[in-house]
Amino acid sequence: MIADYTEAPVCHIDDLIDGELKEVRVGDTDILLVRADGQYYALHPKCSHYQGPLVKGLLNGHRLVCPWHNACFDVRDGHRLEAPALNGLPTHEVRIEGDQVFVRLTTDKESLENPMSAPDEANPETYVIVGSGGAGAFAAEGMREGGFTGKIVMLTESSEGPYDRPNCSKDYLQGKAPDEWMALRTDEFYKDYGIEVRTGQHATALDPVMKRIELASGETITYDKALLCSGGKPNMLPGVASDLNGVYALRSLHDSHTLRKLGQQGKRVVIIGSSFIGLEGAMSLRKLGSEVDVVGLENTPFEKILGEKIGHVVQGWHEKEGIRFHLGRQVDHLEGDDTVSAVILDNGERLSADFVLLGLGVKPRTDFLKGIALEKDGGVKTDAYLNVADDLYAAGDIAHYPTSSGLQRIEHWKVAGQQGHIAGLNMAGKETPYLLVPFFWSNQQGKRINYIGHATKVDDIIYEGDPEKDDAFLALYVQDGQIKAAAGLKRDQDIIAIRELMQEGRMPSVETVRQGVQWGKVLKID
The missing domain is CATH 3.30.390 (Enolase-like; domain 1)
Structure with missing residues (x-):
């Protein structure tokens, strides 16, 4: 009888100790072999987020963490535990015979969805998500993972559904990532799980007492529970009034697409702001062929976050690629008739510009909230379960959440995704506190800097x-x-x-x- 599966011995039973990872091969398939608590597990070897090599990650108990962006998986079943990965890892059958460990291939998939409940038309409840960034996308799936079967409505001002926002300043802006890579999920996925993504919807008011949301179109939506993840609004140039054309932010897929077209024309760009988005934008536009000048208030990029020494090193990486820096400087005013033509600094220096990119951070987009106390920066305060008020939750860039060091508000993609996921679970009744340490990454001239904590x-x-x-x-x-x-x-x-x-x-x-x-x-x- 000919076997209809592929199986092979991959190691001796004592070859690995608990916590060790090893890549092995079964037939033509690469497998990640893991030992945890005396048991062997076999999984797909690449992270389902950006295909990071998991063998270079780390195992803590049953938690397998990707080295690139710290997505996390449970090695026992392959389920995704933490953003930024949406999907889990396929697993393969492991058996012990004598002193040999055998792996049998059981799937040819590269990822799998976490178990989610199907929508049920008999359930009359409606959960509304205001925002479609990482928090909103993970929240919708968290609701279904938590067992919620009612209606889910996602409202977004964008013309697109949830997409990979971090890529907007990196490969997508450089023209290396096609449009089809950017969507987090297919339209069919959202349809199958009963998640109604409504694009082009601007929320003008949310009343937490009446549980009512008003839209710019005049429509009113009522909800049983709602999640606020409206994200951030790009900061404008402080003290410099300008209605000139040619001044852009880099926050959305549309922004990135517009800037990519300009960058491909080899135009002169002045970037105002020398932090992560500003310098990722500088890197990408320079790779497209633009002349790039960066203006920053700090004497060294990232001085307050990474320290002066690392800031100098990162600045050197960019200068080697032809990017010019003007640090410790402020913008006095912009020149131009209808369109910007130059940036004038506080020392009188004139920087010619065909367009300007503002990289000055964001502020919480919460002006539509009624009857909810806001923090000084415009964010909203949550409890440990990301609850703001009765049946109202918040996640992502707007959320001030409690930690052992006091309230924190973090503007990172992984944080937003994981907060959204946990908020979705809690809305479904799971009562899970948000306890994760913040993590973010930045690509600076092809070098990935990972940062944890706060x-x-x-x-x-x-x-x-x-x-x-x-x-x-x-x-x-x-x-x-x-x-x-x-x-x-x-x-x-x-x-x-x-x-x-x-x-x-x-x-x-x-x-x-x-x-x-x-x-x-x-x-x-x-």
Whole structure:
């Protein structure tokens, strides 16, 4: 009898210890072999987000974390545990015979959806999501994962459904990512799971007492529960009034598409703002052939977040590619008739410009909320379950959520996605607190910097490796006698280990870290 499956021995039973990862091959298929709690598991070896090599990630218990963007999976069933991955990992059958570990291929898929409930027309409840960014997309799926079977309506001002916003300043802006890569899910997916995505919808008022949302079209929608994830509105140039054409923000897919067309014409662009979006935009537009000048208030890019030393290094990467910096400077005014032609700095310097890109951050988009107290920056305060008021939740860029260090509001894609997912679960009745340590990544001239934690001020920085000399380094940020954040280049496993330690409340003391730490070993100590 000929077997209709492919199976092969992949290792000796004692070849791996708990926590080890190894890529093996069964037939023509690469497999990730994992050992956890004395058991072997076999999974698809690439992250379902951007196909990151999971063998270079880290295993903490049953949590498998991707090295690139810290998506997280359960090795026992392959389910996705954390954003930014939407899908889980296919698994394969493992058996032990004698002292050999065998893997049998059971699927040829590269990813799988987490289990979700089907919509039920008999359920009269309606849940409304205001916003279609990462928080909204993950929330809709979280509701179905949590067992909600009623109607889900997603309202978005955009002309598109949920898409991969981080790519708007990177590969998509550079013309390397086609339009079809950008959607997070297909139209058929949302139809199958009863998620009504309504584009071009501007919410003008939300009344939490009446549970009513008014739209610019004049339509009124009532809800049983609602999620606020309306995101951020790009900041304009402070103190400089201008109605000139040719001044852009980079927040949406439409913005990115417009800027890409301009960049491909080799035009002169002045970017105002020297933080992450500003410099990712500078990188991408320069790759398209534009002449790029960057204006920043700080004397060094990222000085307040990453520190002066790393900021200088990153600036050098961009300068090698022909990007010019004008730092410690403010914009005095813009010149032009109908369209901007130059940016005049506070020292009188004139920078010619065919267009201007503002990279000045965002403020919470919450002006449509009625009867809800706002924080000083316009955000909304939630409890640990992301609840704002009765049957009203918030996630993403607008949410101030409680932590051991007080309220935090974080503008990161992974945070938004995971908050949305947990808010969706909670709306479905799961009562899950949001406890995750923030994570974000940035691509600076092809070098990925990963950052975890949150420091409002930096008292000291502990370096492992020298950013000015080494190709790989780790920076640990000290605030009030504790390590509150870390940034790394080519130190992916260490970044994961530190984040897991932070989440478990097991970070070593500053004194211990100064003496030298092997982060993976510290993580494995119970």
